[in-house]
Amino acid sequence: MNELRALEPDFWRAPSAHNTQPWTLTYGADEVAVGWDPARALPISDPTERDLRLSLGAFVECCLIVSADAGLSVAFRPDPGPLRAGFLHGAAQPYRTPFTTADVRARGANRGEYHPGRLPDEVAAGLGGMRRVACRELADLLLAADLHQFGDREVTRELRAWLRLTRRHRRYLLDGLSDRALALSRLESLALRASLALYPALRPLGLPRVLAGASRGLLDYDGDVLVLVGAAGDEVEQGRLLMRHWLTLSGLGYTTHPLSQIIDCGPTREELARRLGVDDPASLLHVARVGRPKAPAAPSARVKEG
Numbered sequence: 001m002n003e004l005r006a007l008e009p010d011f012w013r014a015p016s017a018h019n020t021q022p023w024t025l026t027y028g029a030d031e032v033a034v035g036w037d038p039a040r041a042l043p044i045s046d047p048t049e050r051d052l053r054l055s056l057g058a059f060v061e062c063c064l065i066v067s068a069d070a071g072l073s074v075a076f077r078p079d080p081g082p083l084r085a086g087f088l089h090g091a092a093q094p095y096r097t098p099f100t101t102a103d104v105r106a107r108g109a110n111r112g113e114y115h116p117g118r119l120p121d122e123v124a125a126g127l128g129g130m131r132r133v134a135c136r137e138l139a140d141l142l143l144a145a146d147l148h149q150f151g152d153r154e155v156t157r158e159l160r161a162w163l164r165l166t167r168r169h170r171r172y173l174l175d176g177l178s179d180r181a182l183a184l185s186r187l188e189s190l191a192l193r194a195s196l197a198l199y200p201a202l203r204p205l206g207l208p209r210v211l212a213g214a215s216r217g218l219l220d221y222d223g224d225v226l227v228l229v230g231a232a233g234d235e236v237e238q239g240r241l242l243m244r245h246w247l248t249l250s251g252l253g254y255t256t257h258p259l260s261q262i263i264d265c266g267p268t269r270e271e272l273a274r275r276l277g278v279d280d281p282a283s284l285l286h287v288a289r290v291g292r293p294k295a296p297a298a299p300s301a302r303v304k305e306g
């Protein structure tokens with residue numbers, strides 16, 4: 001299994017919430033344990049570890065795709081344990097997948113503007129587990145969720161720890177969310193840095209409303225939001241499915257912009273479940289707008305580069 005070490009930079013192209021890249025690989029004689037580093041979890045904004053496990057699933061899928069493309073026969077065996085999701089191990093045949101390492105490299109979130117237009121029905125129908133909603137129908141929930149998020153000192157503090165808003169940040173090229181990945185202009189990035197630095201003083205004066213206002217209009221166009229609905233507790237498998245759907249969309253020229261705050265915030269998660277006719281709000285696992293971007297996104301940083 002040592003051959004996998006050389007492939008790690010491509011495994012690491014997997015997406016993760018706040019780009020924390022929480023995964024770890026621990027090499028044994030015949031197997032490689034897939035786990036996570038608790039220092040890279042998000043205990044405040046992701047207390048149920050939903051996004052952590054989705055990210056681990058996306059990582060596992062990338063490991064299998066990249067290994068198969070390298071001609072290696074590798075499979076994954078779920079075996080949840082302390083700080084562990086399961087094991088990569090040798091298999092009789094390479095993982096069967098339509099995706100390649102080039103697809104994994106080409107995928108990326110895009111938080112910029114999208115062209116108007118809904119997903120074709122046949123594309124949406126192929127995305128098992130995904131529910132599709134018109135962007136405008138969720139604009140009110142996004143604003144409420146943003147207000148909730150930026151009104152919470154601890155959530156904002158945790159987000160700030162993963163922001164890399166200036167190239168001078170010592171981890172700019174390694175992890176977290178850069179100004180470029182967030183599609184911020186220099187001025188916007190400067191304003192965000194300044195307002196977050198002054199957050200404790202400005203919070204009572206209405207800063208959360210100003211920060212939440214930055215995404216006003218984000219869903220005010222003719223587009224689609226995809227909501228992944230699946231069993232809570234099955235997030236690693238669901239993360240693998242999410243990764244496959246993102247690769248399918250990326251291959252067709254679509255990108256996604258996750259909006260997890262809508263399901264991180266209890267009241268908006270419950271309201272979204274009600275609007276979708278879903279009984280258990282905990283089964284809403286991921287929310288993202290999807291569409292054809294007007295401009296390419298800057299590639300996000302990784303701790304391991306090829």
Ligand SMILES: Cc1cc2nc3c(=O)[nH]c(=O)nc-3n(C[C@H](O)[C@H](O)[C@H](O)COP(=O)(O)O)c2cc1C
Nearest residue numbers: 015016017018019051054108109258259260261300
């Ligand atoms: C489970 C999960 C939740 C995410 N939630 C958000 C989110 O709420 N907002 C956002 O802008 N990006 C979100 N992202 C996207 C990550 O920030 C992104 O994957 C990471 O920065 C790496 O960038 P890349 O996807 O372009 O490679 C999420 C990604 C995952 C896997």
